[in-house]
Amino acid sequence: MPKLSCFFVKSALLCLVLGGALAGLALSGAGGLPPVLLALRPLAWHLLTVGWATQLIFGVAFRMFPHMPGGPPRGDEWPAWLVFWMLNSGLALRAVGEPLAGLRPGPVTAGLLPLAATLQLAAVLIFVLLTWPQVRSLAGRHTAG
Amino acid sequence: MPKLARWYVKTAPLYLAVGTLFGAIILWNKGLTIPGAWLLLALHIALVTWGWLLLSQWAWPTGSCPAGARRAAACGWLPALISA
Numbered sequence: 001m002p003k004l005s006c007f008f009v010k011s012a013l014l015c016l017v018l019g020g021a022l023a024g025l026a027l028s029g030a031g032g033l034p035p036v037l038l039a040l041r042p043l044a045w046h047l048l049t050v051g052w053a054t055q056l057i058f059g060v061a062f063r064m065f066p067h068m069p070g071g072p073p074r075g076d077e078w079p080a081w082l083v084f085w086m087l088n089s090g091l092a093l094r095a096v097g098e099p100l101a102g103l104r105p106g107p108v109t110a111g112l113l114p115l116a117a118t119l120q121l122a123a124v125l126i127f128v129l130l131t132w133p134q135v136r137s138l139a140g141r142h143t144a145g
Numbered sequence: 146m147p148k149l150a151r152w153y154v155k156t157a158p159l160y161l162a163v164g165t166l167f168g169a170i171i172l173w174n175k176g177l178t179i180p181g182a183w184l185l186l187a188l189h190i191a192l193v194t195w196g197w198l199l200l201s202q203w204a205w206p207t208g209s210c211p212a213g214a215r216r217a218a219a220c221g222w223l224p225a226l227i228s229a
Contacts, residue, residue, distance in 0.1 A: 049193065049194070049198065053198050054161075054197070054198070057198075057201050094172070098175075101175060101176070109176075110175075110176040110177070111176060112176070113172050113173070113175045113176040114172065114173045114175075114176040114177055116172060117168070117169040117170075117172035117173050118169065118173075120165065120168075120169065120172075121165050121166060121168075121169040124161055124162060124165040125162060125165075127158075127161075128158040128159070128161065128162045131158060132158065135154055135155055135158065136155070
């Protein structure tokens with residue numbers, strides 16, 4: 001398995017554990033829970049859908065998509081690494097910014113969430129642009145086969 | 146790969162891109178006010194869950210035993226259904 005796929009899968013599993021724990025706490029409805037846990041519900045969903053499921057798909061997609069002719073086996077890997085770091089730093093910023101914005105709104109916290117959104121959006125757009133030619137060639141190869 | 150599956154694999158990244166754009170607008174709105182951003186919430190959820198997470202499952206390799214793999218994938222949904 002390529003190193004990048006390993007990173008994606010390991011990070012996805014970490015997000016699964018964190019997101020699962022957070023979702024369990026936030027949805028438990030147990031009395032005495034601090035209100036910040038309720039504010040963390042969107043973060044829990046995003047740790048599970050973006051951090052776990054999407055990241056797992058990205059990692060597997062990077063491993064399974066057909067190799068492009070010419071050049072290194074999976075093409076130039078640095079844009080894919082950029083996707084990994086942007087997606088995870090976006091999630092991490094959100095993890096910090098969301099509770100902070102709920103507890104202590106201010107100019108710094110107000111800047112964290114738009115930055116997190118921009119990083120995650122950029123990561124997704126780069127991933128789509130990277131995989132689009134491979135998706136097309138995968139579909140064509142299976143049709144021919 | 147069947148034609149329908151090819152369409153699924155091709156449309157899933159597009160749904161991801163548009164769904165993430167809507168999600169980013171909602172998250173931007175938490176820092177910089179964007180009027181009407183929350184109206185995109187339902188679309189954001191639908192695009193990324195049905196459009197991306199579900200459709201991208203069609204890209205999964207099925208190996209030499211497609212029927213077994215499909216069964217396994219179906220079984221994978223059982224815990225989610227039970228917990229729901």
